[in-house]
Amino acid sequence: MKIGVLTSGGDAPGMNAAIRAVVRTALYYGMEAYGVYNGYKGLVEGEIRRLERNDVGMILNRGGTMLGSARLEEFKKKEVRQLGVDNLKRFGIDALVTIGGDGTYRGALDLTLMGVNCIALPGTIDNDITSTEYTIGFFTALDTAIDAIDKLRDTSFSHQRCTVVELMGRHCGDLSIFSGVATGGEIVITEETGFDKRAILEKIKHAKVMGKRHMIVVVAEHMTDVFRLATDIEDYTGYETRATVLGYIQRGGTPSAYDRILASKMGSFAIELIKDGQFGKAVCGRGIEIFAVDIKDALTMERKRTDLYDYLEKIS
Numbered sequence: 001m002k003i004g005v006l007t008s009g010g011d012a013p014g015m016n017a018a019i020r021a022v023v024r025t026a027l028y029y030g031m032e033a034y035g036v037y038n039g040y041k042g043l044v045e046g047e048i049r050r051l052e053r054n055d056v057g058m059i060l061n062r063g064g065t066m067l068g069s070a071r072l073e074e075f076k077k078k079e080v081r082q083l084g085v086d087n088l089k090r091f092g093i094d095a096l097v098t099i100g101g102d103g104t105y106r107g108a109l110d111l112t113l114m115g116v117n118c119i120a121l122p123g124t125i126d127n128d129i130t131s132t133e134y135t136i137g138f139f140t141a142l143d144t145a146i147d148a149i150d151k152l153r154d155t156s157f158s159h160q161r162c163t164v165v166e167l168m169g170r171h172c173g174d175l176s177i178f179s180g181v182a183t184g185g186e187i188v189i190t191e192e193t194g195f196d197k198r199a200i201l202e203k204i205k206h207a208k209v210m211g212k213r214h215m216i217v218v219v220a221e222h223m224t225d226v227f228r229l230a231t232d233i234e235d236y237t238g239y240e241t242r243a244t245v246l247g248y249i250q251r252g253g254t255p256s257a258y259d260r261i262l263a264s265k266m267g268s269f270a271i272e273l274i275k276d277g278q279f280g281k282a283v284c285g286r287g288i289e290i291f292a293v294d295i296k297d298a299l300t301m302e303r304k305r306t307d308l309y310d311y312l313e314k315i316s
Helices: 015-028 039-045 078-090 102-113 138-158 174-183 197-209 226-237 257-275 295-300 308-315
Strands: 002-007 032-036 048-051 095-100 118-122 161-167 187-189 215-220 240-245 281-286 289-294
Touching: 002 015, 002 039, 015 032, 015 095, 015 257, 032 039, 039 078, 039 102, 078 102, 095 102, 095 257, 102 118, 102 295, 118 257, 118 295, 138 161, 138 174, 138 215, 138 240, 138 257, 161 174, 161 226, 174 187, 174 215, 174 308, 187 197, 197 215, 197 226, 215 226, 226 240, 257 281, 257 289, 281 295, 289 295
Parallel strands: 002 032, 002 095, 095 118, 118 281, 161 215, 161 240, 187 215
Antiparallel strands: 032 048, 281 289
């Protein structure tokens, strides 16, 4: 068999570990491995080449993705996807492993419906693939956010400030809530908590009156303008307030041990599924267990609220 692998959407630490596992497990079983460069865009444009064992050496500890990534809105069109299908046929590729977030999963599902044998792996720092407990890259991004907030707290305490920090995550608040709990953030604002500005201002003002030296407010992206919020906090409470947006710094960096192991297990398991003739599947993890569900089900599962929300108010 000939196996293709691509990464799509936002890069995530651990993607290289997954690519490495896919390629080396495929070679272990006597299959040929092919890298599709620059995501679905590269698939459509035919940026495909064969990979050998040494091609994926020295990438396990590297962030980003050696295959590159790109977004291609036109991939939603069947005639554009057909160009990608034709390229897979031209190279004789029998199955395709896709690594990415929900957009990558939707692309894999569309290709599956067109007859391509796809396996999807969850590679995104947002942790917004509901079929898996944790996505590849989430814990590395979390470590980055925690390190940044810890450093901001030093300055916040020294200058008696309130610091507002915006984290990534799209419409999933996991990065923010996990970071808030791990750093002792006094207030966390996500879609799950809601955003009641008046209540937040009152809580911060009460802390100021009670003599609290500093405050940390963690905000998930898309919830509000953090610079406007910082101004409102300063005007209403008397705290000198600064806002910081961590942005893309959360995506990069050396993948953590957890992400390397998770990615390696998931990448290898993808090839096991292909070897057993199981296609149209999404690889998932729960605790130490790795398993698979249909890609369609992975995209439609209801998101469960993390139990960390139950602890936040008690310990903040």
